Amino acid sequence: MIAIIKRALRDRFIPFISYSIGGIVLVWMYIALLPSVQQSQVQLQDVMKAMPEGLMKALGVSGVNLASLEALLAMKQYNMIWPLLMIFFIVSFAGGMIAGEVENRTIEIVLSSAKSRAKIFFSKYLSGIIYLILFVVATTLCAIPMAKLYGYEYAAPNYYTLMYLSLCFGLAVYGLSILFSSLFSSRGKVYGISGILFVAMYVLFILVSLKDSLKNLQYISFFYYYNINDALIHNKIDGLSVFVFLSIGLIASLLALIIFLDRDFAV
Template identity: 30%
Template sequence: MFEITNFEMGRRVRGTLLLSASLVVFIVLIVALFPSIQQSGADFDTYVQNLPEDARRAFIGNVESITTIDGYLASQFYQIAWLLGLGIYYAYAAASSVAGEVENDTLDLVLAHPVTRTRLVVGKYLALVPSMLVINAISFLAVYLGVQFIGEYLDPAYLFTLHAYSIVYFLACASLGMLASVRFDTARRARTVAVGGIFAMFLVDTTTFDTDYDWIGDFAFTRYFDVGKILTDGTISLHDFAVLAVAAIGLLVLSAELFERRDV
């Protein structure tokens, strides 16, 4: 299993570094814009308060003001680029793993070695974990140092908590991608389902929140990751964390079981 993990990790090094570099550039641009946003003061906050509730939840998140550094980063970086963007990325990456082997007719060569299908699924899944850790660490440093550079203060404990919590959310997204990967024969179809699933969750969460259909949003991973609340006051919900952890493990176990029974 760890041989598969090590091999897959090597294949992901370049992508991880490129993504990390892209995020650093984006973080620098976002942080550099904050002083001008702060100077505008009440105009931006008034605009935010007047947005429809579903639009505010989708694009701003659970923050009271975007003219404070924590609220600004939560709404302008973590709500979309982090929560949605990276969630989609890890679902996409996991969806490509097994389905890609099937599509390229290389699965038989892999299974010809003394490795079970379950070990193959788990090995490919675990290969995503180092990428998550590296991207979180680099982004954490970029955000913290960038905020220090412009003379603002952001509680490092809150920031660390957000990035640590991100891991279980990304694992849940990757598990959904893995489920799609073992279910479909082509990587393209698996990716479409995985990416569409994460995006659909995001939309359902934001459009059903605090409505008569609020219960539908309980199936969305994004419902259990409140970036604004974590970054602004360091509050995390152990219930939400447990839901994401159970989802990640449960979907991975289901993926392995389906792949064991599948005729390929």
């Protein structure tokens, strides 16, 4: 089991490092921009007043004091850029892990060993969880030492709350991606279907924010539950969000396991 985990981690180390560094560099960039954002706060508030309230909510900037580091990061980094980064990383990781190996038939190497399918699945699954945790921790908590370095005020507990929420969100994305990876025999299909699903969720989230008549549809978008303002600015995490994310992650992962145990590995 350890051998499979080690191998999976080693094979995907470069994408992991690249995405993590990308996430950290973006946080660093926004932290460095904080003084200029604070200086232009008056103009920014005027621009924001001119924008529709729904869109402001969707962007997570409604009623927020942009002068704080947490508000800046919530608006600029964690509302859209970070989820996209995380989704790209997780979907590409999960897609390559099963569907990608079935596609180029390299999965035969591990399947021809005396390991049960359950063990093979869990080894691969765990390697994804390890990178997901490391990615989330690195790209959320990195703001604390950076803020310290620049001598800015920061609310450390808020970043831990952000990390918990992001981790739950990541587990749901990972669960669905690994389900698609277990189901299909080509990574293209996994990327395509996951991409369509998550983009549709995001578009729906924006539409719902702009149009009250679509309000009931908000519950089917992950982005509704990924309430960054509450987590990062107000240090609050909604129990429903955690429940939805963890339930979806768990159910999708279990389905992925069931499919993996019984499917044909042939293209």
